[in-house]
Amino acid sequence: MTHTEDPFTPPDPRAARRLRTHQALVRLTERHATGEHRIRWEHDRMPMPPLDALRRVTDLAAGSAPPESDAPTVDRDDLTAALTLVPWARAEFDQLEAGLLQMSKGRGMTWQEIAFGLGLGSAQAARQRHDRLRQRTDT
Numbered sequence: 001m002t003h004t005e006d007p008f009t010p011p012d013p014r015a016a017r018r019l020r021t022h023q024a025l026v027r028l029t030e031r032h033a034t035g036e037h038r039i040r041w042e043h044d045r046m047p048m049p050p051l052d053a054l055r056r057v058t059d060l061a062a063g064s065a066p067p068e069s070d071a072p073t074v075d076r077d078d079l080t081a082a083l084t085l086v087p088w089a090r091a092e093f094d095q096l097e098a099g100l101l102q103m104s105k106g107r108g109m110t111w112q113e114i115a116f117g118l119g120l121g122s123a124q125a126a127r128q129r130h131d132r133l134r135q136r137t138d139t
Contacts, residue, residue, distance in 0.1 A: 022052075024085050111126045
């Protein structure tokens with residue numbers, strides 16, 4: 001009997017979340033991937049990156065992207081799958097931004113210059129943003 005089949009062991013919510021996230025990504029790739037993403041899926045079973053999957057479903061649902069001729073329309077399950085991917089995509093974006101901030105500081109940019117680039121009003125706001133990002137990405 002595996003750990004997950006043991007009725008007396010509580011389920012692992014993190015494992016369940018990871019499985020649901022992966023299933024969401026596979027669903028959206030299978031149903032809505034196009035172009036290079038479709039080729040990667042069909043040849044290598046490589047799903048779309050989370051942010052690309054979110055964009056695709058959002059564009060299809062909003063009507064701003066044309067669906068493939070034989071593709072299914074976006075349904076409630078697709079929207080639920082896309083919502084499931086939001087935390088993953090946000091975490092990836094946070095890591096990207098935190099790295100960019102570190103590189104900017106490492107290349108001699110001031111917090112004021114960084115604040116300007118981010119559209120923030122002050123050097124303090126840029127430092128605070130950096131600190132929040134580090135806290136979220138360090139865990």
